[in-house]
Amino acid sequence: MQAKAEQQRRGGRLRQRLLGLAADLSVHKLQLAVTVTPAAASLLPALAVAALILLIAAARRAPAPSSLDAYRTGVAVVDPPSISAPPRGSAAAAAARVPPGCDIFRPGEWVPDGAAPYYTNLTCSLIQEHQNCMKYGRPDTGFLRWRWRPAGCDLPRFDAEAFLDAVRDSSMAFVGDSLARNHMQSLMCLLTKVAYPKDISKTTHPEFRTMHYESHNFTVAIFWSPFLVRGYQPDPARHMWAIHLDEPDAAWVPGIAGFDRVVLSAANWFARPAMFYEAGRVVGCHSCLAPGVPDLTHRHSLRMAFRAALRALAGPGAAFGGTVIVRTLSPTSHFEGGEWDKGGDCRRTRPLAAGEARVAGLDRDFHGAQVEEFARAKAAVDAGGRGRPRLVLMDTTAAMVLRPDGHPSRYGHWAHENVTLYNDCVHWCLPGPIDAWNEMLLQMLLQDLLEEIFIPRNSMEAFVFVLFWST
Ligand SMILES: *[C@@H]1O[C@H](CO)[C@@H](O)[C@H](O)[C@H]1NC(C)=O
């Protein structure tokens, strides 16, 4: 009984969403007209008319609010316009989208944006101390007034209502290091325009928070796991880490089981000197200078850690059935004038132009390993024919390489504080360029909304599926 009710509830939700998303069909149809074979194309007018009739019927049968959806499809309906809350899925369906075929990640450039920023340290109380650059006296604000523009299209502005609508009744986990937390805090600040979350964490550990948006039944959580696999310091005095390359970190693996989406990221911590273990035995190291132990470098540990983490999420027998979003590294290369611990700093006040920097050196190697391991995991899922979990790449690195101006530098703490904090050229000020990650994430979700319902191989299939669904 209960299962049936749940199924109906979900079915109703999908239908609502589909009705909203039907607005997209006009685009698909236009595309089809130019891309499908002549034989298939000759079917289209008939299909279109049938779909229209069925959509009208569905809209009439559905509760009053869905009439708003019908307006968007250009169909006149007799129901009076509703003045109650907009129907589920409508904000997401109405949100601005990048045109199909536009790569939002690269190439592109940062262009001036008079409307930024979305929030300040006064309107968002969820900013981590060390990223609250305004509070700690960062004198320039010009770095806030840029937005990412992919070549060939505009990345729509963040729409908090649409985001919450797209993630309604779902959950998202961020897994990684302090940059994952930086990302999640940016998201929560962007969402303050609509709602503040309630902290429903089961622990008091600051790096494991679970936040709930009651209004949209959206849960977002952060799991601290800087190596993604098991890593610890056997002897803190020696600065040497132990990384078990084949053991996905228990700090997140059981925890994410029921989540709908996982945003996976890691990079910076691999720079630390470490011994590498596999099956419990030392197999190599990074900067250990131990006789007889091969230095496999941190390129190896990062690659193997991603492989293990993706296997835990998407490999044979993995229980996770949602969407895995692999976010590529945030640049490690923004220190100028020295290494991070030797006086290096990041004091620029404006972005670099498109050709001025590219992903290079260690960043390029890390990025390459992440993209390759992502592709490898995705190929395995595809070969398995399960279609689950879905794996998507969030390739933010190229955009962020151009933003050496977006870090706290020395404005992550009071100037007079006697702290041993180095200039921070790793994290991002909030507000700041990292907010663009959530503009990107929203676009990925809008795409996901279409694909989670039916995974069409082409527009024709999508069209026919909607036709079928609405009957
Ligand atoms: C916000 O930033 C301003 C400077 O722009 C600072 O004076 C104020 O203390 C900060 N407030 C908070 C709550 O961070």
Ligand SMILES: *[C@@H]1O[C@H](CO)[C@@H](O)[C@H](O)[C@H]1NC(C)=O
């Ligand atoms: C809230 O969302 C969760 C998924 O995060 C879902 O399992 C649950 O059924 C939802 N609750 C309601 C009342 O819809």
Ligand SMILES: *[C@@H]1O[C@H](CO)[C@@H](O)[C@H](O)[C@H]1NC(C)=O
């Ligand atoms: C700052 O700390 C260092 C060691 O932690 C100490 O030697 C120094 O006197 C301190 N400086 C101030 C101004 O408190």
